[in-house]
Amino acid sequence: MDFRIQALSVVVGVLICALVLIALKRARLYPAYAVLWSGIGILLILLPLYGNLLSWLATNVFGIVGGNHLIYAMLFGFLLIYLFYMTQKVCQLFNRVERIIIFLAILETWQSEGSRRPSLHNPDPDKSNE
Amino acid sequence: MKILVSVISYNEEASIEGTLKDLIANNCGYDIVVIDNGSNDTTQEICARLSIPVIRHCVNTGGSVGTLLSYFAFAYAMNYDILCQFDSDGQHIAAELPKIIEPIRNGEVDCMIGSRFINNEGFQSTILRRLGIRLFSRLFTSVTGCPLTDITSGFRAYGRGVIEFFGHTYRDPIYDSMNQFLLLTFFAGFSIRETPVLMRSRRAGASEFTLFRSIAFPVKGIVTFIACLLQRRKVAAMRS
Numbered sequence: 001m002d003f004r005i006q007a008l009s010v011v012v013g014v015l016i017c018a019l020v021l022i023a024l025k026r027a028r029l030y031p032a033y034a035v036l037w038s039g040i041g042i043l044l045i046l047l048p049l050y051g052n053l054l055s056w057l058a059t060n061v062f063g064i065v066g067g068n069h070l071i072y073a074m075l076f077g078f079l080l081i082y083l084f085y086m087t088q089k090v091c092q093l094f095n096r097v098e099r100i101i102i103f104l105a106i107l108e109t110w111q112s113e114g115s116r117r118p119s120l121h122n123p124d125p126d127k128s129n130e
Numbered sequence: 131m132k133i134l135v136s137v138i139s140y141n142e143e144a145s146i147e148g149t150l151k152d153l154i155a156n157n158c159g160y161d162i163v164v165i166d167n168g169s170n171d172t173t174q175e176i177c178a179r180l181s182i183p184v185i186r187h188c189v190n191t192g193g194s195v196g197t198l199l200s201y202f203a204f205a206y207a208m209n210y211d212i213l214c215q216f217d218s219d220g221q222h223i224a225a226e227l228p229k230i231i232e233p234i235r236n237g238e239v240d241c242m243i244g245s246r247f248i249n250n251e252g253f254q255s256t257i258l259r260r261l262g263i264r265l266f267s268r269l270f271t272s273v274t275g276c277p278l279t280d281i282t283s284g285f286r287a288y289g290r291g292v293i294e295f296f297g298h299t300y301r302d303p304i305y306d307s308m309n310q311f312l313l314l315t316f317f318a319g320f321s322i323r324e325t326p327v328l329m330r331s332r333r334a335g336a337s338e339f340t341l342f343r344s345i346a347f348p349v350k351g352i353v354t355f356i357a358c359l360l361q362r363r364k365v366a367a368m369r370s
Contacts (some may be wrong), residue, residue: 024353025360027302031353032346038353096189102187 005068006048013044040078047071131235133160134210135202137182137226138194139218139286143171146218150180153216156224158231160214163204164322165197195307199296206297214287215319217294221253226327230287233323238283240292240320241312243278244285244327252328258344264307266351273355275314278324282308287325300370302361308311309351313358317365 023029029037047054055067064070079107135153139146146164162326164177168190177184185200194217205213212234216222222244230242245256247263254260259282267281284307288296295318296304304311316322358365 021356021360024357027357027361027364029357030303030305031350031357034353034357035349077358099189 002068005071006051008045009047009071013041016041016044063113131211132209133212133214133231133279133304134205134208135160135162135195135214135216136205137162137246138167138197138201139164139173139220139233140167140190141169141173142218143169143173145220147180149218149220149222150177150182150217150230151247152224154180156227157273158228158345160212160227160231161210163180163201164218165200165204167191167194173239193307194302195311198304198307198311201221202293204297205293210293211290212287213293215284217332218283221329223245223328223330226285227287227313229325229327230285233325234287234289237289239313239323240289241322242287243280243283243322244329245278245280245324246296246324246327247279247282248324251326252353253331258313262344262347265348269340269351270309273359274313275318276322278312278322280324281312285329289320295369298364306350307352310358314361314365317358318369319366343356356358 004107017038020029020034020041024034054070057068058064058067062070062073064073137146137149138151139262150162150164156190162182164173164182164184166177166184166186173182174186185204187196187200188216190196201213201215210220212231214227214231216224216227226244230244233239233242247260247267255263263280263282265277270281271277281340295315300314300318304314312322
């Protein structure tokens with residue numbers, strides 16, 4: 001594998017790890033995501049150690065010319081999976097926001113009408129307050 | 131002195147009634163509030179029957195840590211001097227509460243933790259979990275110099291200083307009620323101490339520690355330690 005791509009990989013890996021540490025220091029990153037991103041950083045830093053293995057895998061297993069292309073393919077695969085995961089998270093957050101909006105709307109109505117607060121579990125609010 | 135016992139609950143209808151009755155029967159002068167993390171069972175009805183106020187999250191905020199800011203904000207807003215954390219699954223025993231309340235009432239310490247592993251009596255958890263708890267408790271002790279044996283214990287009491295700090299001053303996210311929360315408490319300059327207590331095994335329901343969470347716990351725990359060490363000056367400055 002070309003020396004330049006290995007050097008670039010190490011630089012990018014160090015940069016990612018440094019960014020993760022800064023984000024952790026500022027309390028802007030949750031540990032689960034910190035593990036994920038620092039794992040990617042470490043994989044990139046260690047690329048010179050397993051670069052030849054990647055080249056061999058690319059040529060003999062995946063039928064790709066050159067280890068560099070295998071790295072691109074792996075990064076693309078990772079980004080696709082991560083994007084899918086993030087899409088799920090967005091859906092989950094959307095659901096939460098929707099519920100909070102509904103809850104706030106009900107609270108505002110109770111407040112403005114000065115009515116008794118019914119139980120959200122019971123479809124018939126009058127019964128729950130008896 | 132105003133004392134609040136916050137009972138954390140998420141779909142614990144099978145055990146919460148017994149827990150609340152135990153707290154009512156052994157009441158040594160505290161108020162009780164249930165923090166319901168978005169249950170879709172009869173938790174609210176049970177609390178209403180026993181005349182216990184409920185702070186209900188309209189969405190589940192994830193695990194016991196998701197309720198932490200609610201009871202701190204509530205205790206701060208209602209001017210409580212001591213706040214106790216109590217699980218609704220039946221593990222904690224109300225008669226043991228004075229052991230964690232009294233040292234705070236006497237001004238000896240800011241945060242008191244009830245530990246199962248000092249006298250090794252009562253419910254002791256599985257071997258794997260004990261191993262994880264021991265590992266992180268030792269890590270905590272070596273980082274802070276504060277000897278702890280049961281870092282995951284949810285049987286805790288906090289003084290007014292801690293209530294003010296987490297209920298009002300601290301604004302960054304809290305994602306871990308064990309390692310992160312205790313490290314932040316320590317780095318903010320509060321004293322932490324343990325006392326031996328008895329605990330039971332949970333009466334019903336499932337633990338929030340699933341197989342995946344148990345595997346992820348050590349990895350996340352180590353990152354949490356690194357994050358807290360990086361934040362220690364910021365946290366200390368926040369309090370001052």
